[in-house]
Structures are given as structure tokens and as C-alpha cells.
Amino acid sequence: MQVQTTREDHRIAWLAALAIAIHVLEAALPSPLPGVKPGLANVITIVVLVQFGWRVAAWVSLLRVLCGSLLLGTLVSPTFFLSLGGALASLAVLALAARLPGRGLGPVGYSLLAAQSHMLGQFLIAWQLFIPHPGLWTLLPLLLTAALLFGLLSGIIAHMMLQGVTREPA
Amino acid sequence: MTRADWVLLLALLAGLPWLYVHFWNSAPGQQLAILTAEGPPRILPLYPNRELRIAGALGDSLIRIEQGRARFIASACSNKVCVQRGWIDASGETSACLPNRVSIQVLGRDARYDAVNF
Numbered sequence: 450m451q452v453q454t455t456r457e458d459h460r461i462a463w464l465a466a467l468a469i470a471i472h473v474l475e476a477a478l479p480s481p482l483p484g485v486k487p488g489l490a491n492v493i494t495i496v497v498l499v500q501f502g503w504r505v506a507a508w509v510s511l512l513r514v515l516c517g518s519l520l521l522g523t524l525v526s527p528t529f530f531l532s533l534g535g536a537l538a539s540l541a542v543l544a545l546a547a548r549l550p551g552r553g554l555g556p557v558g559y560s561l562l563a564a565q566s567h568m569l570g571q572f573l574i575a576w577q578l579f580i581p582h583p584g585l586w587t588l589l590p591l592l593l594t595a596a597l598l599f600g601l602l603s604g605i606i607a608h609m610m611l612q613g614v615t616r617e618p619a
Numbered sequence: 620m621t622r623a624d625w626v627l628l629l630a631l632l633a634g635l636p637w638l639y640v641h642f643w644n645s646a647p648g649q650q651l652a653i654l655t656a657e658g659p660p661r662i663l664p665l666y667p668n669r670e671l672r673i674a675g676a677l678g679d680s681l682i683r684i685e686q687g688r689a690r691f692i693a694s695a696c697s698n699k700v701c702v703q704r705g706w707i708d709a710s711g712e713t714s715a716c717l718p719n720r721v722s723i724q725v726l727g728r729d730a731r732y733d734a735v736n737f
Contacts, residue, residue, distance in 0.1 A: 549623065558624035561631060583711040583727055590638040597631055608620075 461505055465512035468493040472517040482588075484531070484571060485595045488564065488603060490517070491539075495560045495607040500614065503540075503547050510536050527579055531571040538570025539563040556611055557604035564600025568592050648710040648725030651689050653682070656720035665689060665708075665725070675719030682723060694719050 472490040480486050490513055498506035514536045518524040523532075542562050546554055554562070572592060576585055620628075653661045656676055663671075663684070670692070671682045678695025688708035691701040694716045701716035710727020 552621045552623065554623045554627065555621045557620050558627045561624075561627055565631065586642050590635070590642050593638060594635060597635065601628070 457505070460501070461508045461512070464493060464497055464505070465509045465516070468509055468513040469516045469520065472513055473520050476517075476521050482591065482595070484568070484575070484588075484592055485599075487599045488567065489606070491560065491563060491567070492603045492607045492610065494539075495556050495563065495604065496610050496614070498543060498547065498559055499556055499607075499611055503544050506543065507540050510540055527575075530578065531574055534574035535567035535571035538573075539567040542566040556607040557601065560604030560607055561597065561600040564596040564603065565593060568596035648687075648708065648712075648727045650726040651684065652724045652726050654722045654724070662726065673721050675716065675721040677719045680716055680719050680721040689723055689725065690714065691716060691723070694721070 468490045471493065475486060475489055478486065491510075493513075494506050494510045497509050511533075514529070514532050515524075518526075518529040518532065521528075523529045539562070542565075543559060546559060546562050572585075572589060649665060651663050651665055653663065653671070653673060655673060665684055665687045668685045669683075671684070673680045673682060675695060679693075680691060680695065680701070681693040683690055683692045688706040690706045691704065691714055694701050696716050696718035698718070701714050701719075701721075704714040707714050707723070707725050710725050713722060713724040715722035
């Protein structure tokens with residue numbers, strides 16, 4: 450059986466593969482606090498959002514969550530649902546942000562928004578499904594501070610990548 | 620960076636201190652739950668001041684309730700972790716005497732479970 454693929458399918462696959470590789474490499478880094486990690490794979494999501502639009506970014510992001518969890522062995526574990534919840538939350542917010550009038554947000558703004566909504570999404574899932582203890586809310590300020598710093602970092606990396614990608618070859 | 624990027628970044632930076640103030644100043648609890656190995660949990664108001672003698676697995680635990688806070692002041696255990704814990708007053712705070720199987724928790728918002736594991 451031959452499956453017809455378009456150029457866009459190939460593009461999505463390549464970009465998702467790149468994001469998955471970063472996702473898996475990053476899983477090797479130790480984390481100071483559950484739920485906190487740099488999230489560098491989202492640099493790809495942001496670059497894709499700016500270059501190819503929200504639809505491709507959603508594909509790349511969700512494929513990364515699915516295949517990343519298959520490779521790391523966390524599929525349908527709590528980690529997976531936290532990851533998926535975060536990805537869905539940030540995609541929803543990015544869908545709204547991409548519709549801003551005027552010049553709108555740049556890669557740094559998208560990345561900041563995505564990081565905050567990713568953290569909030571996974572926090573609410575953790576709170577609803579796994580740890581419905583009021584003490585959990587004490588962690589929220591720390592988690593959102595980490596999300597702000599890492600979101601800014603990822604945004605700056607995405608910005609630099611986009612400058613490299615869009616520069617005309619000399 | 621576009622102007623919207625800066626506005627967003629400054630708004631987030633401004634919002635952070637509010638988060639810390641809001642979530643790290645926990646509201647004082649109004650009620651105390653006392654859990655023992657036997658029987659259902661007892662839920663009592665944190666006023667007025669009084670002392671309670673709770674029968675546990677090893678013997679009695681003495682719990683003092685005073686001005687909206689509570690603590691173990693004696694327990695029939697050997698290491699007295701529960702007594703060392705001191706006063707608890709914020710919702711969600713707990714103090715437990717595991718050997719005697721008595722624990723107390725200040726109640727605030729909805730707290731049906733501590734954690735759920737699959």
C-alpha cells in the first residue's frame with residue numbers, strides 16, 4: 450500500500466524528529482524540581498509557528514509529546530498526561546496569540562506565553578488528577594518563575610534561530 | 620522584540636511578586652481534623668482554646684488548641700516528632716504521630732485526598 454505524502458507531511462516529520470531528539474536529550478538532564486525543565490524542544494515549536502503557522506506547529510508539538518513519551522517509556526503515565534496537558538494548553542494560547550492584530554508577538558513573546566500556559570496547564574492537571582492537596586499551590590509561584598526564565602531563554606534561542614534561517618545566503 | 624513582546628514580558632514580571640504574596644501567605648485554617656487508626660476523622664473548630672486527649676495505638680496523645688493553632692504537646696511515642704513539629708495554623712498543614720497513629724491537619728480549601736497514585 451502506498452500512502453500519498455505531501456511536501457508538508459515531510460516537513461512536519463523532519464521538524465518533529467528534530468524536536469523529539471531535543472526532547473529525549475533533555476530528559477537526561479537532572480531536574481531540581483518536578484515539573485521544571487528547560488523545555489528546549491519548544492524552541493522548535495516557536496520557530497515552526499513563526500515560519501509555517503499554527504497548524505504545523507500543533508502537529509510538531511503533539512507528535513513530539515507522543516513519540517517522545519514512546520521513546521522514554523512514559524506513554525500513558527502521569528508524566529505523559531502532564532506533558533500532553535501542557536502542550537495542549539500552550540497550543541490553545543498560541544492559537545489566540547497568533548491572531549493578534551498589528552505586528553503582534555515575536556518569537557520571544559510566543560515563547561513566554563507558551564511556557565507560562567504549558568506550566569499552568571500541567572499544574573492544573575497535576576492538581577486535578579494526581580495531587581489534589583492545597584499545599585501544591587505553594588509550588589506555583591516557583592514553577593511560574595522557572596517557566597518565565599526558561600520561556601525567555603527558549604524565546605531568545607528561537608529568535609536567533611529564525612534570524613539564521615531567514616538570512617539570505619551571501 | 621516587538622512592542623507586544625515587551626509589554627508581555629513586563630506584565631509577567633509584574634505578576635510574579637503578586638503570585639508569591641498570594642500563594643505564600645496562606646490563610647489561617649478554621650477547623651482541625653484529627654485522624655486516628657480507629658474510627659472516622661473528627662473535625663473540630665480551632666476555637667476556643669482547649670486540650671484534647673486522644674487515644675492512639677500506644678497510648679494517649681495530648682493535643683492543644685490555642686488561638687486558632689494546634690499542636691501535639693505530648694504523645695505516647697519514643698521519638699516525639701509530632702511534638703517537635705510545633706504549632707500548625709495554615710490550611711493544609713499537618714502534624715502526625717505515626718507510632719501512635721494519630722495525626723492532625725488544619726483544614727482550609729477542599730482537601731479530600733493528599734495524593735493519588737496509579
